[in-house]
Amino acid sequence: MIPDDVVSPLPSQRALGDLVTDVLREMITGGRFQPGQHLKETELADALKVSRGPIRQALARLEEEGHVELRRHRGAFVSTLTRTDVEEVHTLRGAIERLAAGRACTRMQGAGFAEMDEVLEQMKSVDTKIDPEDAVRLDLQFHDIIYAYCDHGRVQRVWESIRGQVTVFLRARNASFPDFLEVGYSEHKELRDALALGDPQAAQDGIDKHIVGAYERLKRLNLPDR
Amino acid sequence: MIPDDVVSPLPSQRALGDLVTDVLREMITGGRFQPGQHLKETELADALKVSRGPIRQALARLEEEGHVELRRHRGAFVSTLTRTDVEEVHTLRGAIERLAAGRACTRMQGAGFAEMDEVLEQMKSVDTKIDPEDAVRLDLQFHDIIYAYCDHGRVQRVWESIRGQVTVFLRARNASFPDFLEVGYSEHKELRDALALGDPQAAQDGIDKHIVGAYERLKRLNLPDR
DNA sequence: TCTCTGTAGATTGTAAACAGTTACTCATTG
DNA sequence: CAATGAGTAACTGTTTACAATCTACAGAGA
Structure with missing residues (x-):
């Protein structure tokens, strides 16, 4: 071999x-x-x-x-990016990531959290020297871990089908509101700690809070209605 | 015009x-x-x-x-139908139908509930003279209404992508457990009433209960693990 | 028995051609 | 001047044929 x-x-x-x-x-x-x-x-x-x-x-x-x-x-x-697209992508993402997190929190064990901590460590450094593209990459990387460990092929596929648009949104947000970089680390750290409890309910609540926060910031973007 | x-x-x-x-x-x-x-x-x-x-x-x-x-x-x-497929389809369905119901309950107005009541009326008659294929059709038709009124293109597409497999499961269930026909009407009527409250939280709870019930019955099917 | 090799069968990728449709232009009509 | 309609160009949808590539299977050889 x-x-x-x-x-x-x-x-x-x-x-x-x-x-x-x-x-x-x-x-x-x-x-x-x-x-x-x-x-x-x-x-x-x-x-x-x-x-x-x-x-x-x-x-x-x-x-x-x-x-x-x-x-x-x-x-x-x-496609033209509309307010409706932002709403649809984020509500759908909230729904499936809620499921993914509930499953992942009991499956990540040590390995998954180690991967997360590595990403979080990099996020912390991004908070100081700001590179928007790095911030987008790390944000996605963090959530990819949740989907990878949720052990659910269909949820993974749905995530992959909206991941590209999430990327677009994150980039657009960074262009308009560079201040978000400061909250990147803390919000993800909070989510990581919620997952670490190993309680599906707590993980789901953590996701709800996280996604709602991300959506609220995005809604301030100036986009056409449809 | x-x-x-x-x-x-x-x-x-x-x-x-x-x-x-x-x-x-x-x-x-x-x-x-x-x-x-x-x-x-x-x-x-x-x-x-x-x-x-x-x-x-x-x-x-x-x-x-x-x-x-x-x-x-x-x-x-x-594809071969496995226990894993049943679990994935149902958990994913639960996640998106929860979202769909939360949105639909405030958008269905009179028209949507009229459509539902029509389906429910037919379900009641199916309960007496049993035709499994009709039961499958009505079950799907009921839930199609929720997705139609949730006004969410992406959720609709995810539903369409698993709808076929849900059909397979329903048929398999009917073949193994014909007794379910008796609960078809009452469970959907209950869900309809939860939606009619117009409260997203109540609608989501109704879906959770409904999907969990459907999944519990399906789990008793004898299927290969993978 | 195990490994290697060859071959047949199947799919993927490419290319070219035709048919069907759409949108557009522009002259004509009222 | 607006509306209608024919005509046209461009593109996609579909079919067909062929080359390239890969897989699985069977049989030869160690």
Whole structure:
């Protein structure tokens, strides 16, 4: 048996459509495309040097994630961020993360909390020297741990389907309200301590409080209604 | 301006892939395929008289709904129903239906409750002359109303993604425990009354109770662990 | 018995072509 | 001047065919 450490991890061999999905998602969430922009299959295929097949697969998935809108015989249009989207994403996230936390708090054991503490440690340092992109990354990383340990494939998938939009929201928030960086650490530390009680009810209450707080800040963003 | 009531609703022109998705889902949930059966793209394409394109689109969607498992370079296999699936579907359903009910109870107004009462009336009659398939249909119809009135596109989509599996579970339950038919009406009536209070908290409690009850019955099914 | 190798079968990815639709332009009509 | 309608261009939806890649299985060899 050859240990995992020495095998070449290169031939990842994911489906081409999955790679295209990731690339396009990053381009959209990273602001490389304008909201409302018309993405044409042939253009994308030419640009990414693949055929239309994987492109269509990627666009279908991005539509499920809410990043593009697919209009029949018209093509894909980059979604515009609305107040309704923020509300939907956050209420849905609250619902599933509540479930995830209730399960995770009894499954994380030592390993999970160690991972969390590592992230928290980095958050503390971000609080001093501010890099918005790092803050977004750490925030997501913290919550990824909860979903990873909740041991629930379907919840994990729902999270993955809204994770990209959550990223967009966090970035937008950082751009408008840089003051949040100061509360990043303390709020997550509080949530971690709630989880550490190992009581599902306490974990769920912790999530409710955490998500509501995040939503309240986001609501102050100036967004179109729909 | 012509009112919506008189325009012909026909030319909807759904994409072929969507139609194929519905056909295959019905064939799987209806038991036309054996669990674990290998579904080959070319066979399906020949059988349904369409090309592989729409077939692939459909299989990708059915995988998200948990009806088939896609193994790279191996193809699609009909999912086997496990105890884990039952647990995941029901806990996820509980989480999102809780949210849906909290929103729906203040939005259903008269129209929504009228729809519910119509379904409840039919449930009452089913309780006397028993037809399992009708019971499944009415049960889903009742909950569809909650999701329709919660006015939340993303929750609606998550529901649609597990609705098929819930259907499978309900059918399996009916086959094993025909006695449930007696509680169908009363449990849903109770839930309806909780929603009618117009208080989100009461609605959520009603859902918790309802889903837990449904799950407890399902757990008695004899299923493989994974 | 175990390992290796080869082959057949299946899927994935690519490419090209056609059909169907949509939106747009612009002349025509009232 | 607004509304209508034909005509057109562009794009997507679908089909077909082919090349590349991978998996599983069976059989040869140690």
